[in-house]
Amino acid sequence: MTVEPPLQVPGPGPYPSVALGDLSDVRMPNGMRVVAVRRSQVPLVQLRLQVALGDVRTRDATALRLLPKMLLAGSGARSGSEMAAAIQRIGASVDTWADPDHLSLAASAPRGRMAQILELLTDIVAHPSFPVAEVAGERERVAQEVLQEAADPLAVATRALEAALFPGHPYADPLPSVASVRRASRGALRAFHDARVHPRGSSLVVVGDVDPDEVAEAARNTLGEWSAGTGPAPADAVEEPRAPASARGILVVHRPGAVQSNLRVGTRCQGRHDPAFPALMLAMTVFGGSFTSRLVTNLRERNGYTYSPRAGIDEHRRAAAVSIRAEVATEVTSRALAEVRYELARMATAPVTAEELESSRRYVTGVVAMSSATQGGLAGVLAGLVGNDLDPPYLEAFVDALARVDAEAVSEASARALAPAAMTTVVVGDADVVADALSPLDLVEVVGR
Amino acid sequence: MEAVVDTTTLANGLKVVVLPDPSTSVVALAVHYDVGFRSEPPGSTGFAHLFEHLMFQGSEHLDKGELPRLIQGSGGIFNGFTRPDATVYFEQLPAGALELALYCEADRMRAPKITEENLSNQIAVVKEEIRVNVLNQPYGGFPWLVDLPPLLFETFANAHNGYGSFDDLDAASLEDVRGFFDRYYCPANAVVTIAGAVDAASAHTMVERYFGDIPERDVAPRPSFSEPLLSGERRSERVDSHAPLPALAIGYRVPDPIGDEERYDATVLMASLLTHGSASRLFDRLVRREKLASDVGAMWGGLDSAWTSRDPTYLAFVVHYPDTGLAERIISSIDDEIDAVAAGVPASALEPVLAQLTSEHWMHVDRKYELAVQAGFFEQQRGRARLAFELADRLAAAASRVSDVAAEWFAPRNRGVCILVPGGAS
Numbered sequence: 001m002t003v004e005p006p007l008q009v010p011g012p013g014p015y016p017s018v019a020l021g022d023l024s025d026v027r028m029p030n031g032m033r034v035v036a037v038r039r040s041q042v043p044l045v046q047l048r049l050q051v052a053l054g055d056v057r058t059r060d061a062t063a064l065r066l067l068p069k070m071l072l073a074g075s076g077a078r079s080g081s082e083m084a085a086a087i088q089r090i091g092a093s094v095d096t097w098a099d100p101d102h103l104s105l106a107a108s109a110p111r112g113r114m115a116q117i118l119e120l121l122t123d124i125v126a127h128p129s130f131p132v133a134e135v136a137g138e139r140e141r142v143a144q145e146v147l148q149e150a151a152d153p154l155a156v157a158t159r160a161l162e163a164a165l166f167p168g169h170p171y172a173d174p175l176p177s178v179a180s181v182r183r184a185s186r187g188a189l190r191a192f193h194d195a196r197v198h199p200r201g202s203s204l205v206v207v208g209d210v211d212p213d214e215v216a217e218a219a220r221n222t223l224g225e226w227s228a229g230t231g232p233a234p235a236d237a238v239e240e241p242r243a244p245a246s247a248r249g250i251l252v253v254h255r256p257g258a259v260q261s262n263l264r265v266g267t268r269c270q271g272r273h274d275p276a277f278p279a280l281m282l283a284m285t286v287f288g289g290s291f292t293s294r295l296v297t298n299l300r301e302r303n304g305y306t307y308s309p310r311a312g313i314d315e316h317r318r319a320a321a322v323s324i325r326a327e328v329a330t331e332v333t334s335r336a337l338a339e340v341r342y343e344l345a346r347m348a349t350a351p352v353t354a355e356e357l358e359s360s361r362r363y364v365t366g367v368v369a370m371s372s373a374t375q376g377g378l379a380g381v382l383a384g385l386v387g388n389d390l391d392p393p394y395l396e397a398f399v400d401a402l403a404r405v406d407a408e409a410v411s412e413a414s415a416r417a418l419a420p421a422a423m424t425t426v427v428v429g430d431a432d433v434v435a436d437a438l439s440p441l442d443l444v445e446v447v448g449r
Numbered sequence: 450m451e452a453v454v455d456t457t458t459l460a461n462g463l464k465v466v467v468l469p470d471p472s473t474s475v476v477a478l479a480v481h482y483d484v485g486f487r488s489e490p491p492g493s494t495g496f497a498h499l500f501e502h503l504m505f506q507g508s509e510h511l512d513k514g515e516l517p518r519l520i521q522g523s524g525g526i527f528n529g530f531t532r533p534d535a536t537v538y539f540e541q542l543p544a545g546a547l548e549l550a551l552y553c554e555a556d557r558m559r560a561p562k563i564t565e566e567n568l569s570n571q572i573a574v575v576k577e578e579i580r581v582n583v584l585n586q587p588y589g590g591f592p593w594l595v596d597l598p599p600l601l602f603e604t605f606a607n608a609h610n611g612y613g614s615f616d617d618l619d620a621a622s623l624e625d626v627r628g629f630f631d632r633y634y635c636p637a638n639a640v641v642t643i644a645g646a647v648d649a650a651s652a653h654t655m656v657e658r659y660f661g662d663i664p665e666r667d668v669a670p671r672p673s674f675s676e677p678l679l680s681g682e683r684r685s686e687r688v689d690s691h692a693p694l695p696a697l698a699i700g701y702r703v704p705d706p707i708g709d710e711e712r713y714d715a716t717v718l719m720a721s722l723l724t725h726g727s728a729s730r731l732f733d734r735l736v737r738r739e740k741l742a743s744d745v746g747a748m749w750g751g752l753d754s755a756w757t758s759r760d761p762t763y764l765a766f767v768v769h770y771p772d773t774g775l776a777e778r779i780i781s782s783i784d785d786e787i788d789a790v791a792a793g794v795p796a797s798a799l800e801p802v803l804a805q806l807t808s809e810h811w812m813h814v815d816r817k818y819e820l821a822v823q824a825g826f827f828e829q830q831r832g833r834a835r836l837a838f839e840l841a842d843r844l845a846a847a848a849s850r851v852s853d854v855a856a857e858w859f860a861p862r863n864r865g866v867c868i869l870v871p872g873g874a875s
Contacts (some may be wrong), residue, residue, distance in 0.1 A: 007659065009510070010552050012523030013545015016474075041472040042811040072727065081640070081737060084728035091804030110808055137740050144743040144771050147693040171720055219706045248623035257690075260577070260585040291517040291527075301514065304573025326583040329573075366524020366543050373475045374815045 016369040018399050023392055024212035028224045031200030035382055035392055036215035037207045039375045045114050045208030045215075048376045048383035049105040049121055049223075052201035056100045056238050058168065062176040062184050063192040065142050068096035068103065070189055073134035076123035080134050083124070092117045094124065100170035100238050101317040102195060102387050108376070111209040118222040126226045128193060135186045137314065143181045152328070153255060157262035157327060159427040160253055164266055165321050165426045167240040198229040201236070203386045207379040241319045244268065247424040249443030250337070254431035259331040261429030263326045265340055269313065271320035272388055278401040279409035280313065280417055285360035286313050286352050286410070287343065287418060288324055290361065294343045299326055305336045317388055322417050330430055334437040337425065341441070344420040351411050361401040365399055452838040455649040458827065459657065460752040461665040462637025466824055467652040468644040468815070468832040476547045476645035477817035479539040480554050481825040486611030487533045487674055487736045492620065492829050495613015497574050498531040498620055501627050504538065505529070508557035513567060516553045523549050526818075530558035533611065533750065534827065541818040544646035548655050551641075555659035558636065561702050572618050579612050587691040589868050592698035592765060593752060600865030601700050601763050608673050635666035642825035642834065645817040675761055678702050682861040690872040697776055698748075698767045701864045705760035706853070707831055714847035715854040717755045717791060720747045720764055721802045722851070728801065730786050735768065741779050742770040756840075757826050757859060776868055784861070791856035799848045808842040814838070 024036045056064070072094065073080040087094050092109035094117075105125060109117035149155045159173060166172040204223060206215045247267065270276060281289075288295030288311025299309045314338035324344075327334040369375040372395065385394050427434060432447045438444050455467040468709065486497045490714055507513040520527045525542030527550075540550040583589035590596075595610050602608040641660065643652045679702060704712035724732045724747040735742040745768045751758030814820050814837070824837040 007552065009519065010548040011542060011548075012519070012549055016524040016543035041470065042809050042815045044808060044815075080727070081733055084726070084733075085801065088726065088728035088801040088805050091801075091808040093805070093808070110804075119775060132736075135604060137737065140740065141736070141743045144694055144769070148587065148769075151691055151693045153585060154581075212628065258585060260580045283745060290521050292521050297514065300574055301570065304570045305577070307574055307578035327577065327585070329577060329580065359518065362524045363521045366521075367526065369524065369543060370526070370541060372474050373473055373817075376815065385692065 033203040036212035040209040047381040051103040074131040161264035254448040264426040266323035279413040347414040477821040479821035502571040507562040509560040596867040597700040644821040688872040700765035715850035
């Protein structure tokens with residue numbers, strides 16, 4: 001019997017690439033930008049409509065939660081129920097949400113229904129009717145949503161970090177009080193819509209089995225008729241968030257009896273408009289952005305402290321932040337945080353290996369290529385760019401820029417963004433157990449005990 | 450467009466499905482093993498899922514960490530998941546990296562390499578997974594983990610907690626690992642599915658190259674897990690100390706997904722009519738008109754979709770609502786809507802539901818790993834990968850049975866009702 005040598009490990013194949021192909025990018029007279037790309041693998045169109053909301057303040061948190069729901073609760077001549085039926089009848093779907101930068105609508109429809117879905121989207125975004133009964137119902141639903149989020153330790157931890165990184169700014173994503181939700185009046189919601197939801201500064205992205213020029217034409221006949229509005233022009237965007245107080249100590253949010261601690265570590269960083277952003281993206285990937293990253297290798301695969309630790313860059317239109325998260329067993333909280341800080345220090349002071357750099361380059365490029373390969377994925381990616389004041393070709397330029405990042409650039413980005421001294425640390429957990437254990441690492445401040 | 454579905458079986462019994470799509474630059478690979486948490490014996494709860502973790506810990510020619518490094522280093526993603534009737538591993542990659550993924554999957558199908566150290570490491574990781582998803586989380590595991598299965602089923606196989614108890618996880622040994630692998634991870638108990646940017650001929654050549662020499666092993670016949678229907682409504686209540694508001698779930702035993710296919714398909718259609726999206730009847734009634742609930746949805750015994758489980762299984766309606774006192778009114782409104790369906794549903798009421806499901810089907814197919822995963826389930830459980838492309842037509846054909854199914858299966862005697870009582874501060 002002959003023993004065959006094991007087959008060689010195959011190579012990874014050609015470097016992944018991204019090509020947008022034919023694209024139409026026009027601005028309609030009312031100020032709305034329309035970007036369309038043909039992708040014909042399935043007989044659908046994917047649409048993403050974003051309205052820049054202007055200088056939103058923290059006090060608008062309640063309106064940001066209620067308005068997207070009210071858009072679907074009745075508009076034009078249709079009740080909420082009639083609108084839901086009209087959407088379903090043509091095999092379409094519509095979702096709405098808002099953040100301090102944008103009001104967003106995501107829709108899909110069969111390719112032959114593009115004109116109808118654009119008509120419905122126009123009514124939804126431009127002509128909500130705020131029916132009295134529906135306002136009352138949505139207020140109660142949002143109140144319940146707020147109660148549930150307040151009880152969710154993952155959300156509490158994320159919000160506590162954001163509050164520290166964006167003090168007093170809407171990017172802190174404050175949870176409105178139940179009382180403020182219940183007080184939100186129909187008039188106030190309508191006024192928020194009138195003042196902030198306008199076609200200027202807004203954008204429509206369409207990706208699907210359609211001719212890009214036909215999209216532009218269909219948009220002109222629907223969203224193009226949306227009047228530019230007569231209210232005061234909202235300022236361009238939220239104000240630039242001021243720098244947070246320098247990071248100090250560990251904030252422990254007490255959650256009695258918690259069997260896990262939710263670690264959040266983060267700092268503000270440069271955003272996509274900074275030329276060093278591609279290097280930062282690769283640094284974050286090496287640090288904690290993939291399964292093979294240092295964070296996952298250490299916390300999960302070596303120590304078994306946690307299931308799914310990760311790190312990433314949270315991008316807003318006017319700011320960005322590095323954030324690191326790990327949900328760890330209560331008894332290993334301090335050891336886990338020590339390992340996070342050790343890995344941060346290693347990133348900030350020593351070079352990444354050539355293999356780490358090449359591997360993360362391929363991974364990030366591959367993920368961009370794959371998310372751009374579906375209609376819905378590409379629509380989302382392009383909407384993210386356009387909403388961030390970037391042009392679609394940025395996507396190809398970003399992939400090219402990733403290819404040129406060298407180890408030195410990654411080191412520079414790491415030293416700038418990942419130094420442990422610059423990090424804010426939040427721990428949601430049982431302070432009676434973890435506060436003392438954390439004290440050798442840093443000053444500990446406990447809230448909620 | 451005409452979908453190509455090319456299936457074959459290797460000499461060692463491994464089934465292979467190829468779904469080529471020349472319009473994309475992405476390729477996906479899924480490997481389905483015909484074992485899930487239903488096959489765990491008493492004392493080994495959670496073992497199928499723990500074993501899924503162990504399959505990422507190294508194999509004959511790949512040290513711990515190498516599979517993730519190779520897949521991600523090619524620009525790809527990977528994951529795995531465990532369900533009542535299957536354990537699934539998948540990758541999605543740039544087209545040129547398919548061969549690399551096949552190498553990795555074949556290597557671990559041939560021989561995973563599990564050490565005592567890796568076993569304890571992954572037991573710790575799985576415990577943290579359970580803590581983050583269940584023990585430390587409001588509504589964690591509701592209603593699929595410990596609420597509905599023991600109400601709807603009597604046998605250990607069907608009723609037990611598939612995440613496992615910490616005691617059982619701690620008791621897992623390397624001997625258990627070897628036994629489980631030998632018994633369930635044979636080529637003839639698996640399906641390899643490839644979807645996306647590859648032509649069928651080269652896909653088959655590559656699969657043969659990497660999997661062809663894995664020795665054939667006998668597959669133990671899969672036992673029947675069937676058990677009688679309920680003899681009357683059953684109820685349970687559980688306090689969730691983290692939850693600020695109540696929730697309830699009504700689970701119904703449903704027709705055999707495979708043996709009674711048309712009725713099962715009609716059940717899927719009925720579930721969509723009642724709960725899918727804001728045009729659904731239960732949303733319209735409970736949330737929009739009666740304002741009894743903040744949210745209503747459906748979940749399946751196979752967990753993430755209607756198409757991952759064999760018989761016996763269930764469909765549950767899950768409702769979140771503001772006040773514990775509303776439960777009976779909610780249940781009674783749901784009963785009214787089921788009665789209305791049983792009294793007759795005009796085709797015009799189902800056409801919009803079918804239009805919605807058809808569009809969702811296309812979106813699903815556009816994501817290659819989801820297509821590979823779904824086609825793999827259909828091949829493994831029904832020998833019909835092609836169903837992944839025919840689902841919308843199949844559901845349309847079941848429309849005339851929707852009322853009958855509502856009348857025959859959705860009566861109180863065939864259900865379990867579980868109520869989650871909030872114990873959290875609000």
